[in-house]
Structure formats: C-alpha cells, structure tokens
Amino acid sequence: MELVVDKVVKKYEEMIAVNELSFSVSEGEIFALLGPNGAGKSSIIRMLTGFTHADEGRISVNIDGTYHPSIPSHELGYLPEDRGLYPEKSLLKNILYFAQLNGMEKQSALSATDSWLDRFELIDRKDDPLKSLSKGNQQKVQLITAVIHQPRWVILDEPFSGLDPVNQEKVVTFLSELTAQGMSVILSAHQMAMIEKLAARILLMNKGKAVFYGKLADFRSKQEANAKISVTFVQSIAPELQSSIPDNVEHQWLKDNKLSLSISAQFTINQLLNLLPSIGEVSDIQSQQMDLHQLYLQAIEEQGASTHA
Ligand SMILES: Nc1ncnc2c1ncn2[C@@H]1O[C@H](COP(=O)(O)OP(=O)(O)OP(=O)(O)O)[C@@H](O)[C@H]1O
Numbered sequence: 001m002e003l004v005v006d007k008v009v010k011k012y013e014e015m016i017a018v019n020e021l022s023f024s025v026s027e028g029e030i031f032a033l034l035g036p037n038g039a040g041k042s043s044i045i046r047m048l049t050g051f052t053h054a055d056e057g058r059i060s061v062n063i064d065g066t067y068h069p070s071i072p073s074h075e076l077g078y079l080p081e082d083r084g085l086y087p088e089k090s091l092l093k094n095i096l097y098f099a100q101l102n103g104m105e106k107q108s109a110l111s112a113t114d115s116w117l118d119r120f121e122l123i124d125r126k127d128d129p130l131k132s133l134s135k136g137n138q139q140k141v142q143l144i145t146a147v148i149h150q151p152r153w154v155i156l157d158e159p160f161s162g163l164d165p166v167n168q169e170k171v172v173t174f175l176s177e178l179t180a181q182g183m184s185v186i187l188s189a190h191q192m193a194m195i196e197k198l199a200a201r202i203l204l205m206n207k208g209k210a211v212f213y214g215k216l217a218d219f220r221s222k223q224e225a226n227a228k229i230s231v232t233f234v235q236s237i238a239p240e241l242q243s244s245i246p247d248n249v250e251h252q253w254l255k256d257n258k259l260s261l262s263i264s265a266q267f268t269i270n271q272l273l274n275l276l277p278s279i280g281e282v283s284d285i286q287s288q289q290m291d292l293h294q295l296y297l298q299a300i301e302e303q304g305a306s307t308h309a
Pocket residue numbers: 012015016017035036037038039040041042043044081
C-alpha cells in the first residue's frame with residue numbers, strides 16, 4: 001500500500017498553488033506536510049481526498065494492488081480544515097452519523113463511540129449538543145469521526161489546532177497507536193514540537209514548491225550545518241579588527257566584544273577557529289542549538305532569499 005504524488009500541479013485560474021510537487025507515503029507511516037500559510041498544503045490534501053483534481057502530474061494510491069487516482073472514500077478518514085460537524089446535534093448523533101456513513105453497523109458504531117468518548121474524557125457529554133463544547137473538545141469529536149471506522153488512510157488537516165498542550169499530547173499518543181494498527185497518516189500542522197514527536201519524514205513546502213522532502217533527521221542535520229555561533233572576546237575589539245570578518249560571512253557584532261556568525265559550507269568551523277586568534281582572545285564560544293521550529297523558519301527564510309535572488 002503506497003501513495004505516490006508525481007509532479008503534481010494545481011492552479012486556481014492563474015494562481016499556481018502547487019507547483020510540480022512529488023512525494024510518496026508508505027503504509028503505517030506518519031508523514032507531515034509543513035509550510036507557512038498559503039504554502040499549498042490544503043490544496044494537496046484536497047487532491048488526495050479526491051475533492052479536487054490535479055491540473056498536471058499524477059496521483060496514484062496503491063491499495064492491495066489496485067491503483068486509484070485518490071484515496072477511495074471507504075479507505076479514508078479525513079479531518080478537514082473547515083470542520084464539518086452538526087453543532088445542534090449531540091456528540092453521539094454526530095459520531096454515529098459519520099460512522100454509519102462510512103459503513104459501520106449501528107451496534108458496533110455505538111460501542112466504538114462509547115469507547116472513544118471515554119478515552120477523550122467526553123463520555124459524560126455524550127448527549128449534549130456539540131455546540132455546547134469548547135473548541136478543543138469539539139476538535140476531539142471531529143477526530144473521532146475521522147477514525148471510528150478504522151480507515152487505512154487518515155488525513156488530518158491541522159489536528160492540533162484549538163487543543164491545549166495536554167490534549168495535544170493525547171493526540172500524539174492517539175496517532176502513534178493508529179499507525180501501530182497499520183493506518184497511514186498524512187497530517188498538516190504548524191506545531192513543530194508535535195511533528196518532531198510523530199513524523200519520521202516530512203515535506204516542507206513554500207509557495208507550492210518543496211523546500212525539503214525526506215527524513216526529519218536529515219532535515220535537522222542539513223539545517224544544523226548552517227548553525228549560528230556566538231563568540232565572546234575577553235576585551236572589546238577595535239573597529240578595524242571587527243571589520244576583518246570576511247564580507248561573505250553572515251555576521252553581526254552584538255557588542256564590542258560579542259560576535260554572532262553563521263557557519264556554512266563557505267565558512268566552516270575550522271576557518272572560524274583559524275580566524276579568531278587574529279581578532280582577540282576568546283573567553284567563550286557557544287553554538288545555538290535550534291529546535292525544529294527555528295530550523296523550519298531558517299529553511300523558509302533561505303528559500304525566500306534564493307527565490308528572490
Ligand atoms: N479555492 C481556491 N481558489 C483560489 N485560490 C485558492 C483556493 N484555495 C487555495 N487558494 C490559494 O492557493 C494557495 C495555497 O492555499 P492552501 O490553502 O493550499 O495553503 P495552505 O498551505 O493549506 O495554507 P494554510 O496553512 O493557511 O491552511 C493560497 O495562495 C490560496 O490563497
């Protein structure tokens with residue numbers, strides 16, 4: 001079972017929302033689509049679910065040797081960006097409706113509903129109208145409706161939005177369990193800390209194009225090769241020595257004795273260590289450890305800079 005997106009283009013009139021994008025997702029994987037607002041994540045998701053179609057390129061979903069142009073609805077659990085529940089109806093009626101729409105028998109849908117509501121600590125609210133719940137709790141109900149029928153593919157557009165940190169963690173555990181049962185999960189999210197716990201592979205995109213596609217660990221090492229270093233000198237450095245840092249090295253003097261600079265393939269840590277004694281005596285060197293959120297911002301910034309160059 002595999003999903004392949006091959007050089008897909010999606011246009012809205014003249015606007016190119018997805019630009020020759022390729023990636024694949026395997027069975028049992030949690031795959032994350034990342035990118036700033038307007039990057040094209042939802043546009044891809046809508047094509048994967050079959051709501052819209054690619055203008056160019058090809059999507060192919062292999063299920064038991066049969067190839068489909070999108071994920072067939074009975075194999076799909078979908079949490080849309082615009083939540084689609086019935087606010088006036090009870091939690092139970094909402095969940096039952098979607099479970100039965102996805103082919104579940106009433107009895108098994110009823111017992112599965114109880115067990116899911118119990119798990120998300122909403123069992124006491126079962127007969128309350130959905131609209132009486134907080135936004136985060138409504139989000140949990142929406143998640144239940146997406147997976148109650150145990151689809152093989154689950155697509156979640158912003159599953160963490162509106163959830164507090166405790167419930168975000170619960171969703172992380174919940175998603176890990178889904179994949180342990182063999183479900184494949186594609187999610188779009190902005191919460192980098194959650195992605196770091198969940199996804200082995202990512203597609204980071206910006207303006208419809210891939211900025212990075214591959215293993216999260218590789219993304220980390222690629223971005224960390226461009227680490228920021230801060231150097232403190234024992235004494236203030238005279239202006240003429242301050243200007244001895246080569247022009248092509250991204251750097252900034254924070255104080256007369258404090259320098260921040262970027263390490264890159266063009267300016268390595270060894271070159272830095274060779275240069276420092278000619279500037280002054282060093283009292284401290286620190287490498288700024290970046291979390292995924294900072295690495296993400298750095299990658300998007302670099303891509304913006306290269307596109308506009
Ligand atoms: N139905 C539409 N008609 C016209 N333009 C659209 C339509 N849907 C999306 N777009 C445009 O396509 C681009 C990609 O939008 P998309 O919703 O796919 O981004 P996204 O990465 O999901 O963003 P967000 O994180 O804000 O949800 C944006 O510039 C958006 O304005």
